Amino acid sequence: MKIAISGKGGVGKTTLSAAIVKRFAQDFNVFAVDADPDISLGNVLGLPEDKILALPPIVEMKELIDEKLGGDGAYYSLNPKVDDVLEKYSIKHGNIRLLKMGAVKKGGSACYCRENTFLNALLKSLIVTSEDVVLLDMGAGIEHLTRGTAKGVDVMLIVTEPSKVSVATAKVIAKLAREIGVKSIFFVANKIRKEEEIQFLKSNLEGEKLIGSIPFSEEVLDMAMGKSVDDVPVFNAGIENIYQELLKYQAIN
Numbered sequence: 001m002k003i004a005i006s007g008k009g010g011v012g013k014t015t016l017s018a019a020i021v022k023r024f025a026q027d028f029n030v031f032a033v034d035a036d037p038d039i040s041l042g043n044v045l046g047l048p049e050d051k052i053l054a055l056p057p058i059v060e061m062k063e064l065i066d067e068k069l070g071g072d073g074a075y076y077s078l079n080p081k082v083d084d085v086l087e088k089y090s091i092k093h094g095n096i097r098l099l100k101m102g103a104v105k106k107g108g109s110a111c112y113c114r115e116n117t118f119l120n121a122l123l124k125s126l127i128v129t130s131e132d133v134v135l136l137d138m139g140a141g142i143e144h145l146t147r148g149t150a151k152g153v154d155v156m157l158i159v160t161e162p163s164k165v166s167v168a169t170a171k172v173i174a175k176l177a178r179e180i181g182v183k184s185i186f187f188v189a190n191k192i193r194k195e196e197e198i199q200f201l202k203s204n205l206e207g208e209k210l211i212g213s214i215p216f217s218e219e220v221l222d223m224a225m226g227k228s229v230d231d232v233p234v235f236n237a238g239i240e241n242i243y244q245e246l247l248k249y250q251a252i253n
C-alpha cells in the first residue's frame, strides 16, 4: 500500500506521518519518504541527526542508476530485495527505511520537476509486497501532486484541523487529487479539543471519508523539543484507529 499525506501547512502532516510509519512498522516493512523540502520526517521519527543530514536525496540516486543502466529509465531494477542501491539512499531503522526526496529548495527555483519525475518513477518501482508500505510526507505545497504521483499512490490521507481555512485547503487538495486520479481519498482530523470540533468537520466534509481524529495534546507539542510521542496514550489511540481503517482498506483492495 502506498500512502501520501497531505494538508495545509502546519496541520500536523509530519507528526502524523511519523506516528503512522511507526505503527505500520510494527507489522510491515515501511518506506518513509520525506517529500517535504523542510526535511523533518526523519527528525520526528527520532533518527540520528547526523545520519539524516548525510543522507543523499533520492534524486541523486537517479544519476547513479542512469549511469549504471545507461539511462534507459529501467527503474524497476530498484527492487529493494535484490538491489543494493537503496542501501546508500536510505536510513534503515528497524523495519523503517527513510528516504529523502530533495535537496533544500534553492531560492528562485520554482519547481521540483526533476525531483518529481524521479519520485514518480521511484514510487512505481518500489516493489510493494503485502508486507511493504510506502508513506510519503508531502509537505504543505501541492506541487508534488502530479498525475505521475497519483498513479504511484493508492491512498491520499488529507490532514485537517478544525478550522475553516484548513478545511478549505483540504477540499482543494481533495479536488485536485480526484482530478489527477488518486484512487482513494481519506481525511484525518488533528488537534481536536472538543466534540463540537468533530461535528464542525463532519458537517463541512459531508460525503467525504473521515477515518480518524487525533486530539490536541500538549505532549505532542513537546515533540518540537525532541520529546517522543511514544508514550502519549490519547494520541496513540487515535493513530491506532487510523491504522485499522487503512488495513481494512488494504484488505478490500
Ligand SMILES: Nc1ncnc2c1ncn2[C@@H]1O[C@H](COP(=O)(O)OP(=O)(O)OP(=O)(O)O)[C@@H](O)[C@H]1O
Pocket: 007, 008, 009, 010, 011, 012, 013, 014, 015, 016, 036, 038, 139, 140, 190, 191, 192, 214, 215, 216, 217, 218, 220, 221, 222, 223, 224
Ligand atoms: N495532535 C496535536 N496536538 C498538539 N500539537 C500538535 C498535534 N499535531 C501536531 N502538533 C504540532 O503542530 C506543529 C506542526 O506539526 P507538523 O510539523 O507535524 O505539521 P506539518 O503539517 O508537517 O507542517 P508543515 O506544513 O510545516 O510541514 C508542531 O509543533 C506539532 O508538534
Ligand SMILES: [Mg+2]
Pocket: 013, 014, 015, 036, 038, 040, 137, 139, 140
Ligand atoms: Mg511537515
